[in-house]
Amino acid sequence: MYYRILLEKGHVGAGKSQERMYYSAGNDIISLYAAAMVMPGVKNKRRGNGVKLIEQISREEFLKGKLRAQG
Numbered sequence: 001m002y003y004r005i006l007l008e009k010g011h012v013g014a015g016k017s018q019e020r021m022y023y024s025a026g027n028d029i030i031s032l033y034a035a036a037m038v039m040p041g042v043k044n045k046r047r048g049n050g051v052k053l054i055e056q057i058s059r060e061e062f063l064k065g066k067l068r069a070q071g
Helices: 029-037 059-070
Strands: 002-009 018-025 051-057
Touching: 002 029, 002 059, 018 029, 018 059, 029 051, 051 059
Parallel strands: none
Antiparallel strands: 002 018, 002 051
16 A cells, blocks of 8 residues: 655754655555654654654555655
């Protein structure tokens, strides 16, 4: 299965952050959530609210997102 993950990443100033979209393949949402929580720079790791969105997407959307992220 393929997923789109929106994370709140930090260290751009006091109390400021930026959102970043990631595309990933995985077995389920829970394992992706756990992996996202240990990524460097994710805000609020202890409370878990740095992960803004995880949604299942099609293979085509996944491939388009990966190409966009690279280019």
